[in-house]
Amino acid sequence: MFKENHTTCKNCSCSWSNFKNLTDEQLDLINTNRFPANFKSGEIIFKQGSPTSNAVFLSSGIAKIYMEGYDGKNIILAIVKPGSLIAGPGTYVDNRHHYSLAALTETSACFIDMRILKELVHENSMFAEGYLKDLSQKSLGTFHKLVSFSQKKMHGRLAEGLIHLADDIFNSDKYNCHMTRQELGEFTGMTKESVVRLLKEFHDEEIIHLNDHTIEIINKPKLEKIMISG
Template structure:
């Protein structure tokens, strides 16, 4: 377990942090108005329908954003990497959370008081611009995924999801194995297909030696072909 100082420092000073360019006094204000929360796999970080009182920054671990659909079936909308912000849309729009955040694995989050974050954003143009970029990037991703999930065939959707996992979480030290374990039902939800279709498509890709499957691990053997499958849809 990392020391608390390292966790808060990662959220405030890391290369992907929206807070990294704040001056020392503003960062101290965030340090004085935060708390650290630990989550086990399957724990809920925030729940759809609740009202935000803080802004979360994921310090370690992996988190899925999931929304309830018809009949209570969950749809995974996105995945959060370390230094990713959680709950910012509801916080800035002053509405309830439109989706839940659930830990995929053991995770730690730094939570900053809503009032502190809003005050810093109001009086700090650089932070406001960085927040706007977060919103813009999310909208770009949503637009892209909407087209992909409605127009691509099953193979293309699953290939794109595997590439997204690679891009957000990277590889293990071998340079081929995805550095994340996503249950087949979650991979299916993220790719907008049934679990049986996801399992069948993974098996087909493995038979074609595009990927390999070792228990829970997915190994990308031919990234070029996987990207081509994703592009062609």
């Protein structure tokens, strides 16, 4: 089912902040070399191990970036929202994706030839700097996650995850996270059973409201306290 999502990159309301550093011609170059595609919930957009021939620009929907770990266990590195350009760091290392990207909702994305982006990095130093900025930002996010995973207990990690989704992804204290308990576990570093038990605990203590995949934070100060101390 092919669906045209927007005619040009220029009009795309949710364009990557770094695209602002491009000239009109440069943006045009991307515009003529992009391949839009639509994905249904659950579909894989690109797969760990595959060549990084294209970067993916997410124009609508929510997706998960995840690594396939040992014996089938995944770890969700990040949830991405529209306006993100996902160009795996493997691009500049071994031309392989080191993580997979999959849609959590109906999603529309554009594939952009990585060679074009690399060319633009060479031609436009502001764009290169923006790219560095983007990569740095993501890098810091991973550091944070590493500390959180290795030093916080489940309660703290779940609280942190829920707050992060509210503040940085959905911009609301009530949101449909579009993740199964299993995925919430992969996101916060615990088993699905533990997610169920903790969510129930938070619910019983009136910190959150639960309705299937919809989470509403009703006592944020308390949740923040758990995030910090736990």
